[in-house]
Amino acid sequence: MDKTVNQKAWFLVLPVFLVVAFSAVLPLMTVVNYSMQDTFGNNQFFWNGVGWFKELLDPSTDLGGRFLASLGRNLFFSLVILAIEVPLGIVVALSMPREGWTVAACLVILALPLLIPWNVVGTIWQIFGRPDIGLLGYVLNAMGFDYNYVANEFDAWVTVIVMDVWHWTSLVALLCYAGLKSIPEAYYQAAQIDGASRWAVFKAIQLPKMNRVLLIAVLLRFMDSFMIYTEPFVVTGGGPGNSTTFVSIELVKIALGQFDLGKAAALSLVYNLIILIVCWIFYTVMTNAGVERKVQASSEPAVEPKPSAALKPVPALEPREGVA
Amino acid sequence: MARIDLVDLAHSYGGNDAAPESFALKPVTMTWRQGGAYALLGPSGCGKTTLLNVISGIITPSRGKILFDGKDITPLSTQKRNIAQVFQFPVIYDTMTVGQNLAFPLKNRGVPKAEIDKRVAEIGRLLDLEPYLNRKATRLTADAKQKISLGRGLVRSDVAAVLFDEPLTVIDPELKWQLRSKLKALHRELDLTMIYVTHDQTEALTFADTVVVMHDGRVVQSGPPAELFDKPAHTFVGYFIGSPGMNILPAEVRGREAKIGGHVIALDRSYDNLPSGAKIEIGVRPEFVEVVAPAPGLLAARIERIDDLGRIRFARVRVGNAKLAARAPAGFTSADSSAGLKFDPSHVHVYADSLLVEGAA
Numbered sequence: 003m004d005k006t007v008n009q010k011a012w013f014l015v016l017p018v019f020l021v022v023a024f025s026a027v028l029p030l031m032t033v034v035n036y037s038m039q040d041t042f043g044n045n046q047f048f049w050n051g052v053g054w055f056k057e058l059l060d061p062s063t064d065l066g067g068r069f070l071a072s073l074g075r076n077l078f079f080s081l082v083i084l085a086i087e088v089p090l091g092i093v094v095a096l097s098m099p100r101e102g103w104t105v106a107a108c109l110v111i112l113a114l115p116l117l118i119p120w121n122v123v124g125t126i127w128q129i130f131g132r133p134d135i136g137l138l139g140y141v142l143n144a145m146g147f148d149y150n151y152v153a154n155e156f157d158a159w160v161t162v163i164v165m166d167v168w169h170w171t172s173l174v175a176l177l178c179y180a181g182l183k184s185i186p187e188a189y190y191q192a193a194q195i196d197g198a199s200r201w202a203v204f205k206a207i208q209l210p211k212m213n214r215v216l217l218i219a220v221l222l223r224f225m226d227s228f229m230i231y232t233e234p235f236v237v238t239g240g241g242p243g244n245s246t247t248f249v250s251i252e253l254v255k256i257a258l259g260q261f262d263l264g265k266a267a268a269l270s271l272v273y274n275l276i277i278l279i280v281c282w283i284f285y286t287v288m289t290n291a292g293v294e295r296k297v298q299a300s301s302e303p304a305v306e307p308k309p310s311a312a313l314k315p316v317p318a319l320e321p322r323e324g325v326a
Numbered sequence: 327m328a329r330i331d332l333v334d335l336a337h338s339y340g341g342n343d344a345a346p347e348s349f350a351l352k353p354v355t356m357t358w359r360q361g362g363a364y365a366l367l368g369p370s371g372c373g374k375t376t377l378l379n380v381i382s383g384i385i386t387p388s389r390g391k392i393l394f395d396g397k398d399i400t401p402l403s404t405q406k407r408n409i410a411q412v413f414q415f416p417v418i419y420d421t422m423t424v425g426q427n428l429a430f431p432l433k434n435r436g437v438p439k440a441e442i443d444k445r446v447a448e449i450g451r452l453l454d455l456e457p458y459l460n461r462k463a464t465r466l467t468a469d470a471k472q473k474i475s476l477g478r479g480l481v482r483s484d485v486a487a488v489l490f491d492e493p494l495t496v497i498d499p500e501l502k503w504q505l506r507s508k509l510k511a512l513h514r515e516l517d518l519t520m521i522y523v524t525h526d527q528t529e530a531l532t533f534a535d536t537v538v539v540m541h542d543g544r545v546v547q548s549g550p551p552a553e554l555f556d557k558p559a560h561t562f563v564g565y566f567i568g569s570p571g572m573n574i575l576p577a578e579v580r581g582r583e584a585k586i587g588g589h590v591i592a593l594d595r596s597y598d599n600l601p602s603g604a605k606i607e608i609g610v611r612p613e614f615v616e617v618v619a620p621a622p623g624l625l626a627a628r629i630e631r632i633d634d635l636g637r638i639r640f641a642r643v644r645v646g647n648a649k650l651a652a653r654a655p656a657g658f659t660s661a662d663s664s665a666g667l668k669f670d671p672s673h674v675h676v677y678a679d680s681l682l683v684e685g686a687a
Binding site: 186188189191192194195196197198199202205206207210211 | 382384403404405409410411413414415417419420421422430431434435475478
């Protein structure tokens with residue numbers, strides 16, 4: 003593999019570099035610039051150094067208090083929906099049919115919530131939960147529950163969580179279903195012969211084989227729920243009080259409501275950093291899970307020679323045809 | 327530990343009402359004795375895996391019954407049948423160690439811990455898996471994984487039979503020999519009934535003491551390897567077993583003579599009552615036909631080529647439109663590729679509609 007050196011190749015990178023510069027690097031740098039300054043309008047800016055960042059991480063200040071509180075709410079929200087959606091998604095995937103026309107029907111039904119735009123989902127649940135005209139709110143109140151997501155913090159949380167579960171469990175279920183479908187029939191037959199119970203089949207075959215897709219599902223759902231904005235904003239507007247104000251809602255309030263560009267810029271940078279770090283951790287864990295296995299396999303003495311050749315299925319040797 | 331009887335067993339994937347000819351497994355009645363080493367031999371799609379899955383209970387047969395020691399177990403599920411089966415591709419429980427994999431079938435059946443440990447240690451020793459018992463099974467090679475699959479099949483001492491569905495497909499040729507001899511040794515040591523499905527005649531003939539040949543959903547012959555070789559009951563068995571396969575030639579047979587294109591070949595036995603209207607053929611293994619220099623009284627043939635297999639040479643010859651294989655004695659050469667064929671009368675068989683006809687002495 004000889005590499006020829008040709009500096010002109012840099013020109014080929016130039017278009018991409020320009021696009022990325024204008025679409026990502028420059029806006030990001032603008033945000034970095036804002037985060038170091040304060041403004042009182044009129045396009046007048048004053049240098050503030052790392053002041054906003056210090057405030058952000060200090061709960062005793064107004065900015066820090068709001069940021070850390072919303073961050074806490076956001077993390078709690080993500081944990082709750084993961085704790086519900088992942089097991090529920092697995093259960094749904096396990097109870098789906100494995101063949102026949104019902105498969106297609108199930109897939110379509112599962113995909114429906116995923117196809118609805120975020121703010122429409124918010125609107126649906128906003129109306130659905132209203133005690134005066136919403137089906138859910140009206141029925142709950144008629145049954146004697148004092149349900150009102152506008153006035154009651156607990157009700158607001160339940161509504162937002164149920165809405166997210168309704169919207170996104172399908173994604174986890176579809177991923178798990180794909181993982182389940184890739185398990186060869188022989189595994190189930192072998193388990194049957196080995197006398198495995200339903201639970202043992204799940205533990206010994208299905209769960210380990212879904213390992214990979216589950217990691218992806220957790221990553222996607224964590225990231226999405228950690229960045230959630232539209233649905234809770236449409237349903238509760240972050241209320242009652244600040245009880246369902248997540249980081250992104252807080253960010254919009256500061257940036258567009260109060261027009262505190264410096265504070266908002268600092269907050270969005272820290273927010274961004276958290277997401278990047280969590281993504282990186284997930285990515286490392288996922289890739290390492292595979293790599294570590296390979297490294298260990300090659301460093302240990304192989305049980306028998308020629309593992310690579312033996313792994314390939316040998317094409318069936320057909321007996322010769324016709325009479326000699 | 328049981329004798330297995332199949333009574334009028336048949337299966338169709340299209341349901342019981344499907345046309346009889348479309349059945350994947352056509353009605354069969356036979357007995358597998360306790361402790362036997364059987365091979366189910368046949369080309370792909372001949373129904374051997376279907377038969378195996380019917381015995382293990384993965385498939386419920388459309389018709390007929392399966393008896394274990396005279397007890398009808400047809401409606402029982404696989405779990406309740408006491409059957410072990412090893413599949414074509416290794417099945418490994420990823421999260422478990424090799425030892426836990428081997429223990430799995432016993433654990434599921436509530437066998438006491440001490441007994442499990444003893445049994446796992448024994449099977450581990452027999453399959454040379456001892457050094458790996460505490461290792462994660464996913465990291466082993468395909469051969470080792472297949473050994474674990476075999477081990478899970480053999481670990482239960484109470485099974486009625488162990489079924490193998492082409493278990494050595496993924497194994498390298500040299501290791502195949504080792505594993506096959508290992509299986510044979512295990513069969514002697516553990517006294518289990520073993521049924522081994524394969525499309526490889528060498529595998530079947532070396533492993534089994536009884537070979538069951540299947541063709542197009544039917545069991546066409548079952549017997550010891552020597553019998554399949556010497557006296558194929560069906561022309562299919564004749565050419566499927568042996569390399570090269572049996573020569574099959576259309577002929578007119580009367581009394582102790584077979585006529586091929588005007589030439590007469592002597593037969594050892596007399597065939598007087600052949601069914602009229604049936605397709606009559608004679609079959610003779612290449613080992614019992616010799617090419618010699620052309621001479622009057624011999625069937626004239628043209629030599630197309632001579633294959634040297636090392637210990638033996640086979641000439642590929644042509645008689646009219648029919649192609650034959652024949653043994654070429656050491657030192658035989660032919661200048662103008664013409665030759666005569668010498669048949670060994672005691673090894674020439676007569677077939678009517680592909681089925682062997684027993685002649686009168």
